[in-house]
Amino acid sequence: MNKLNEFLGGRILNLKVLESDEVKHLLAIGSELKPGFFRKDQQDYCRRCLSKISDDSDYCRNCLNMGKITRDDQLIISSTETNFEFQERPMKWEGRLTQLQNKVSHELINAFKAHKDHLVWAVTGAGKTEMTFPLISEVIRSGKRIALCSPRVDVCVELFPRIKSAFPETTIGLYHGKSKEPYQITQIMIATTHQLIRFEKAFDVLIIDEVDSYPLAGNQMLQDAITKAVKDNGNIYYLSATPPKILLDKVEKKQLGISKLYQRFHGHPLPEPKCHLLYKSTNFLGVNPIIYLRIKKMLTNKQRFMMFFPNIPQMLQFENVIIKKFPKLKLISVSSKDDKRLEKVKSFRESEVQAIFTTTILERGVTFKNIIVIVIDADATEFSKTALIQIAGRAGRAADSYDDEVHFYYQNYNKQIKNACAEIKYLNWCAKNV
Template sequence: MDTLSKLATVREPNQFEKIDCPLQWDGQLTNDQQRCSNKIKQVIQTNGYHLLWAVTGAGKTEMLFAGIAQALAEGKRVALASPRIDVINELLPRFKAAFPRTDICLLHGQVETGYRYCQLTICTTHQLMKFYRAFDVLVIDEVDVFPYAGNKMLHYAADKAIKTNACQLYLTATPDDILMKQIKNKQIGVSYLPRRYHGFPLPEITTVKIKKMRTLIEKRKLPKTIIEKIAQIIDTQALLIFVPKIADLASVAETLKRANPNWRSTTVYSADPERIEKVQMMRDGKLDFLITTTILERGVTFKNLSVIVISADNDIFSASSLVQIAGRVGRNAAFPTGKVIFYIEQINSSIKSAQAQIKKMNGMANVD
């Protein structure tokens, strides 16, 4: 943008073809999911400001369907946004399958097709800057994630993208301090769901101490115990290996290639031009493991998975990031278990907090 650019807005006409029953999804919600789904419908109906706090793998997307179907049937315009492209790319096919007669527009920085006027927009939070008083319903998934979390510009954009009387619904498994304060002060409504849809507990974190872990990575070495554990896991499951820095990707990849040249693997990071294709390869079972930065900490689902984090005590991994990483495991009802192993030099407050959060949610689920 520059001072020569001109901006124009028009009043939202809500000119959509009426669809009486837009939702074509024959799935079944659990009792817990149905309770949250009913609340979402109420919030959308009353233009509320609400947070759905649900554990990773709780089925947040499916809980949205009934409320969004209600909004679409009433001629409302809906936006579903997330800070991460990977989340958006995963949501699109699920919503297309659930709402086959609804025109859906996908918007993010890597989409080649341009904008078009439609009733349901699925986009990154950055794309909300292009809208003014456009949406009756705005859902933001993974609301606590960079770059949306703590970004005044993007929060301003979200506020301006909705009509003055609209519904704002936030989704997350790990609320940040701002949301926690709003909950405490009753500035936002909240629904809790501490149990995954299949009823199995969240996978808990195992920590393994390795001396001079950071030095080993920089020297392009890994202990034999890690290599043996990788071999054991990929015999029956796919594996995500998280590293703290982009520079660590090549080091770990080279080390593991030397360990076993026949292992099928690659690396991925936020600016990787083949990022989408590589994630799909992993999803299609064409890789034994994928070495990644925190870019895949959330919003992606793989059928049968374990997770390893190398240097999990690095400052780049916050408590919420570690909870989300652990939450990649056991999401599928057919494969509800897997390993979550953090290799560290010393345990720190983020790891302790992540372990405590997972134990607390599992405890709440058992109480319920």
């Protein structure tokens, strides 16, 4: 029974994995027993992930990796009754918000008080996280429970120490597919959006960061998990530098509030990408001479840089050539398939290496100082308009290197490149004029 904390707080649990005394206790404190499937419009659905059950199946295939749920299973949805210790001033962060950040921050608190869902459209490097601190503080003071979620593990991992140091006396848990810590009920939960599948009406407030990013964008199961995990009178915040149309449409229909922030926290504009048309392919003569000269110049100037590639094989092949041509260049590469990714990113952050080669895995959620950002084959299909805007947003994030350069290399000046550059220009115009 000492595992009880691992079950509480709106968790969806399969009866068959629990001991009988645990079940007894959970039911005694207000947990509910529900069938594993429910029926709507002549169709079976899974109670945990809300996916349709295909006719020929007796179990849910969609959330199978969280444990099998069959037609005959019973689920316990644990009670969300919680009592967190009262804190008069939970926030210990001593930084200052700019006037514009402060305005957004007030709008977030108003949405909380009105129980209204809200979108924050803030350019890359606007300081989204800090703007949510006063809201988080207000939620904690009210004795309520909040989850901060992102589709990307890296974003969650990077967020955790920042929240921990801003709210040192509040209970905080970090959960994602790779974490080994068992779940515990905490007042703040930081987790990947996937983890929300395990909850029902569990949180008073949900903040979903990077709402337009993979794998959340276009994934109905994850979208449903978000709305299912929030309490009936709770509210959801969506944060993005590149919000999806579906949310902007909701704003239009007044179903969703909106705050816009066009200015970076340091007040300087977004770096606008410089576009370079290549007449030959990237690997022409091993390395296209135009790219070769760029790397040579950066090596001479000891300039640190990030180089983005459309896919892993292309990145690795290019890395091999570069290592041979520039034996003095200290270089690492990372991708989604790299187990050492988090450590490698850290070594780049700490300036142990001069260059990092990467795929779109590092297009967002990471901040480095004083770097040139380069996109190789910016016309590849893997680089959507959104990805290019996010990648360009890695540059100029620090007040003392606000004008970092961004370079796009390509053979076809396509719609994505054109639209990404136009949108960055437009956002800079808005920062000055709106």
